[in-house]
Amino acid sequence: MKLAQRKVGSNIVLEVLxxxxxxxxxxxxxxxxxxxxxxxxxxxVLDLSKVEFIDSSGLGAILSILKRMPKxxxxxxxxxxxxxxxxxxxxxxxxxxxxxxxVDEAVSALSL
Amino acid sequence: MKAMILAAGKGTRVRPITHVLPKPMIPxxxxxxxxxLVEHLKAHGINKIMVNTSHLAPVIEEYFRxxxxxxxxxxxxxxxxxxxxQIEGKAIGSAGGMKKIxxxxxxxxxxFVVLCGDALVDVDFxxxxxxxxxxxxxxxxxxxxxxxxxVSKYGVVQTDASGRIVRFQEKPARDQAVSSTINTGIYVxxxxxxxxxxxxxxxxxxxxxxxxxxxxxxxxxxxxxxFAWLDIGSVPDYWEATSLLLRGKVAGFTMPGNExxxxxxCGINVQIAxxxxxxxxxxxxxxxxxxxxxxxxxxPTVIGSGCVIQPGAELRECILADYTRISSVAALEQxxxxxSKCIDPSGRYLDIEESQIRWxxxxxxxxxxxxxxxxxxxxxxxxxxxx
Numbered sequence: 001m002k003l004a005q006r007k008v009g010s011n012i013v014l015e016v017l018x019x020x021x022x023x024x025x026x027x028x029x030x031x032x033x034x035x036x037x038x039x040x041x042x043x044x045v046l047d048l049s050k051v052e053f054i055d056s057s058g059l060g061a062i063l064s065i066l067k068r069m070p071k072x073x074x075x076x077x078x079x080x081x082x083x084x085x086x087x088x089x090x091x092x093x094x095x096x097x098x099x100x101x102x103v104d105e106a107v108s109a110l111s112l
Numbered sequence: 113m114k115a116m117i118l119a120a121g122k123g124t125r126v127r128p129i130t131h132v133l134p135k136p137m138i139p140x141x142x143x144x145x146x147x148x149l150v151e152h153l154k155a156h157g158i159n160k161i162m163v164n165t166s167h168l169a170p171v172i173e174e175y176f177r178x179x180x181x182x183x184x185x186x187x188x189x190x191x192x193x194x195x196x197x198q199i200e201g202k203a204i205g206s207a208g209g210m211k212k213i214x215x216x217x218x219x220x221x222x223x224f225v226v227l228c229g230d231a232l233v234d235v236d237f238x239x240x241x242x243x244x245x246x247x248x249x250x251x252x253x254x255x256x257x258x259x260x261x262x263v264s265k266y267g268v269v270q271t272d273a274s275g276r277i278v279r280f281q282e283k284p285a286r287d288q289a290v291s292s293t294i295n296t297g298i299y300v301x302x303x304x305x306x307x308x309x310x311x312x313x314x315x316x317x318x319x320x321x322x323x324x325x326x327x328x329x330x331x332x333x334x335x336x337x338x339f340a341w342l343d344i345g346s347v348p349d350y351w352e353a354t355s356l357l358l359r360g361k362v363a364g365f366t367m368p369g370n371e372x373x374x375x376x377x378c379g380i381n382v383q384i385a386x387x388x389x390x391x392x393x394x395x396x397x398x399x400x401x402x403x404x405x406x407x408x409x410x411x412p413t414v415i416g417s418g419c420v421i422q423p424g425a426e427l428r429e430c431i432l433a434d435y436t437r438i439s440s441v442a443a444l445e446q447x448x449x450x451x452s453k454c455i456d457p458s459g460r461y462l463d464i465e466e467s468q469i470r471w472x473x474x475x476x477x478x479x480x481x482x483x484x485x486x487x488x489x490x491x492x493x494x495x496x497x498x499x
Contacts, residue, residue: 023468053467055466055467055468055469056467056469056471056485056489057485059489060485060489060492063492063496082456082460083462086454086462087462087467087469089443089445090443090444090447090454090469090472090473091441091442091443091469091472091493091497092426092443092497092498093496095497096496
């Protein structure tokens with residue numbers, strides 16, 4: 001599971017470097033994000049610009065991260081490709097997550 | 113009078129719909145596009161219709177059979193082989209398809225009409241035939257002016273003042289096009305054209321036969337006249353055509369079923385509580401479909417027969433094939449559900465199995481259990497996202 005991370009202020013931006021976020025990747029994905037959260041409360045911007053395919057288990061994994069977010073911390077999704085955005089809309093999860101077009105917009109949404 | 117409907121195309125640009133249905137059988141609201149053509153030909157006294165078939169031939173042949181049900185005589189010229197019990201199409205081009213029939217029986221022994229099976233047209237054939245005969249033409253094309261941006265999708269023609277065609281271009285770039293007048297694929301021919309079509313080889317009308325006629329000094333003509341032309345050559349075209357029909361923009365088209373609410377047409381045996389659903393037309397709801405309480409349906413939308421729209425489901429501008437189940441947590445906007453694919457108007461699609469979203473949409477007859485993780489996600493989404 002490839003994730004690129006960078007710190008922006010007190011928050012982190014995690015870029016998923018996989019084209020497919022499916023059943024074979026979700027455990028590693030959840031573990032990787034959990035490691036970042038274990039270091040202390042932090043808000044996360046999840047950059048999905050490289051992900052071209054997501055299935056139900058991928059959605060479930062992102063949902064489980066949302067539920068694990070520490071109090072006062074946020075999870076913002078951004079830069080979804082059309083097929084991924086479509087999955088969020090179909091499932092109404094676009095109404096559950098904060099979703100932004102770009103990483104910059106997502107970062108500013110956090111600092112507001 | 114005789115006609116030929118070209119129905120042997122593979123429908124590459126309408127995939128994934130054409131994995132299951134050949135293009136002429138794609139329904140516009142409820143009726144296959146080719147059925148509109150057969151009815152239209154009949155209305156003009158054209159009642160002997162040959163159809164060349166190839167890709168998914170049995171779907172066409174078993175629907176129209178000998179044409180009796182439609183008040184015409186129909187027969188088929190199959191292009192392909194049966195290999196290991198499977199039909200394998202081997203189309204030989206539009207002109208090649210005509211030639212095969214002519215070599216078989218000499219069927220085309222008088223002026224005849226040719227049209228593509230993948231566009232709904234209501235062209236006035238009496239007018240086209242009058243034009244054709246007046247000019248003693250061997251081949252007359254029905255033309256149409258399109259916006260300059262669209263020329264690259266079609267065969268472009270240039271005519272002189274008498275309607276004689278002086279130049280052809282196949283799918284030119286916009287800035288190279290000599291006109292924005294295009295060939296609609298509707299033709300009137302004299303049997304003399306067969307001299308210019310070789311036997312047993314792939315041969316195309318637009319790309320080969322017409323230029324060959326011109327090279328041999330034959331005068332061919334084009335007539336431009338107003339008529340409805342709904343091309344379903346690609347997924348976006350299909351989307352547009354369905355939307356125009358539902359919005360009442362196509363003269364002569366009547367919605368099937370009964371109008372039970374303004375703009376809402378229904379088949380029979382529909383299960384729905386009108387006061388507990390939110391429906392905005394134009395909407396067609398097929399027979400034996402159930403719509404659960406709290407569902408939202410916004411038109412233009414077509415719901416097929418035997419569908420199950422579960423309570424609370426949201427549908428905006430959708431086309432659902434027969435036997436589609438939409439779950440209570442799904443929110444579909446501009447989706448075409450067909451052959452286990454969830455298709456965007458652009459033609460891009462999600463495979464329902466591959467994306468594991470049977471908990472959102474499925475074949476209503478599929479009783480296979482959902483996996484534990486799918487059920488879990490369904491419950492979570494229901495709690496989180498459905499108010």
